[in-house]
Amino acid sequence: MNENSKDTRRARTWGIVFLVFAALMLVLFLPGTTGSQRTTFAFDLELSEALPIGSLTFSTQGGLYLLVVLAVFLGAWQLAKGFKQVYLILGVVVLAFVLAFLTWAARDNSMNMTGMLQATLLRAVPITLAALSGVMCERCAVINIGIEGMMLTGAFTSALIGSLTQNVWVGLFAALSAGGLMGALLAVMAIRYKVDQIIAGTAINILATGLTSYFSSRYLQSIPELNRPPTFVQLPLPVLSRIPIVGPVLFTNTAPVYLMLILVAVIHVMLFYTRWGLRTRAVGEHPQAADTLGVNVFKTRYVNVILGGMIAGLGGAYLVLSSVARFDENMTAGRGFIGLAAMIFGKWSPIGALAASLIFGFADSLRTNLAILRVPIPSQFLLMAPYLVTMIVLAGVVGRANPPAADGQPYEKQ
């Protein structure tokens, strides 16, 4: 009896939440529009191999009403009968809300959806890599707060070595090694010397900021030859890149982007379906149990933390070698920390981390798009958007996320 009434109450709450979203759409977006305004969503990109599919133009108010009706319907259905997959429906309602926002923002104007999705993925790449680095470390119970510093080291190394050799792959490899070295430093501090892991990670961040800033201002900024790395070229995949929308977004990318997607899949499979993954998770949850069964706790942790450092280094290299082609002081700009938030939001799973990073990436790309559309929201607020999303997500949506039980505790043999 008790359980049932609790369930119905929760189901009802969700129904009301959906209706609140519908009401918000009505109140926030409809008043600013007129019946004659039209919204255009474009889907074709210039210089793209994808087959053109044109664009979608519709009455702004018509589109808004349609989305409101959808949300109202879902809310009413939830109240009356209830959905089995409430979280999926919540996703649909939030998506309708975002679409309503875009419809409103792009009234009497045009917004390129494919472009925005593309930007979403690209901006999510470094965040995802940071989150993956976190997953690698925390699944075996080493907290890595130094991801930011490892990324910065990777970025600097890739710029320097890339410039010297004029070879992107050598630059990338250098970044992996530098990240791995920073990972090894964290591992030695956290595992061998049992330094508090938050302090050790912070030390790595300060060390990396200091070193890269010094060498950057001393050499890289004054000697242009040292800060002119080549960049990765786009590698459109044959045939796949010609699919509309999906082609340009997923299949027309640089090598590091593909590498990130492959890493997400590989780490996910490795973590949950292989011997290494089982041992890693056991070490993260109950290291003594693993030890009594002959699993080497220290070795597992060293390997994972060093690999985690390499992945963070890759994230740094991506920032340099995929777009800006130069190193600037503090160019990671907090992505390592947002990656940690994505890891928690994604509940310490690689695929979850990717999904969370995409949300952050979307918030980031929305900011740029809205600035172009001259939406009357102060740009400072738009700049805050990704961080607001981070906080809301961490405080509310995730609920109680369960980190690995031994997270942050050094292991001592008895």
Place this chain on the structure above:
Amino acid sequence: MPPVLELKGITKRFPGVLANDHIDLTLEEGKVLALLGENGAGKSTLMNVLYGLYTPDEGEIFVRGQKVDIHGPGDAIALGIGMVHQHFMLVPVLTVTENVMLGMESIKNKLFLDREVAAKRIHEISEQYGLDVDPYAMVGDLPVGIQQRVEIIKLLYRQADILILDEPTAVLTPQEVHGLFQVIRSLLAKGKSIIFISHKLKEVLEISDSIVVLRGGRIAGSALPQESNERSLASLMVGREVILTVAKEKAQPKEPVLEVKNLRVMGEGAHVVVRDVSFDVRAGEIVGVAGVQGNGQTELVESLTGLRPAQGGAVRLLGKDVTHASPRVITEAGTSHVPEDRQRDGLVLSYPIADNLIMNTYYLPPIARGVVLQEAAIKERAERLVAEYDVRTPSIMTPVGSLSGGNQQKVIVARELSRPDQLVIASQPTRGLDVGSIEYIHSQLIRKRDEGAAVLVVSAELDEILSLADRIVVMFEGRIMDIVPIEKATREDIGLLMAGIHPDEHGADVVATKEAA
């Protein structure tokens, strides 16, 4: 045929301590060897030597007549030695199969875990030894008794034939102990040999084929169960005569100190777990609350001490209503509380003994003068209480966490019983303690009673209730089944009441009618 396992002259020294002093042990095939000893007697050290977690300073180990060197759990497993630790070595968020296969995983396609093959083997082992368990269940969702089966399956999966069970009954209910003993018998029937570590005399007498008693790192003696009794084993273990039955005068109850009327308390998850409970405790008597763990006793005590809000009913302390009073008000009214989980609720493990001893008086003179703590007074009190309550510690500044369980409990008892209390609430006061400490804590509770305090003892150990209490409150599913004066209490009747059955006056058992909630 040589014995399956032989230890000869095992010696292990730690800085300042001789943990094992030339220990000899022989385990015959298909037999249970019980290793009996108080906490700190060196049982765990010896087994950790055998399991490869410690390297012995002297001595030799022979497995089936062959001399062996064991450098780690891996070596021990390879020799067929497996150990069920007192604190289970299980990962709660992994399934039974994953826990069992960890460290020797079945692999398919050279990379991927083969859960099906492992689950099938677990199923076979389950069938063979009567260890029923669902291979795909999450370990964290299983009750403690089943988790212990998983631990045993883990050993059998590794083809261990020498099984070390370290205090296996400490966490089990009486029914689960019974189940464990059946499992042990079926293991013996299949030729496994078992080392059974315990300090519970009754269990050792029931299950073992031979008994070795350790004391202070040495072998104090060995015995055969059929030639021993609890008394003889206890004195071997403690090194002197032990009084197993508590000596006490007949109670002289006076006015009621604690009156509980129709108390209702919610547990975790918003279920009512204490249902309309009414009883009183008088000055100068001990009331024992008997019941299988998890029948509302924990929540009852938490509510009486102000740690958990009451949903209904009334609690009166010395005539004053304290139903919704804060813990401090209840404490200051003269209540002392020995909590169930001494490490979580009773002590701050990283604090020194001296600081733990002032936890409920730190704001009162002479400990505090204004906002300043008085070092001298704290030291003086600690020195006095440590001596008075026989806490064995190198110094009063030793962190409480590094003391043995018995001495930790003595620190709590010293803190709580050294005040002029009117009411003592002691929850599982001797859980996990050695005979010496149990004897001491029981005598302190009786002293308190004889000084005129009302004492409420909650225990899952029926023997403890029967030897301490003047009246027994039996709880089942949150209700009081009956309140029995000690003169009329028998083991059988109380046991039936604990299971929810009223022993009828005509001798026939009738199942208690469960009223609708």
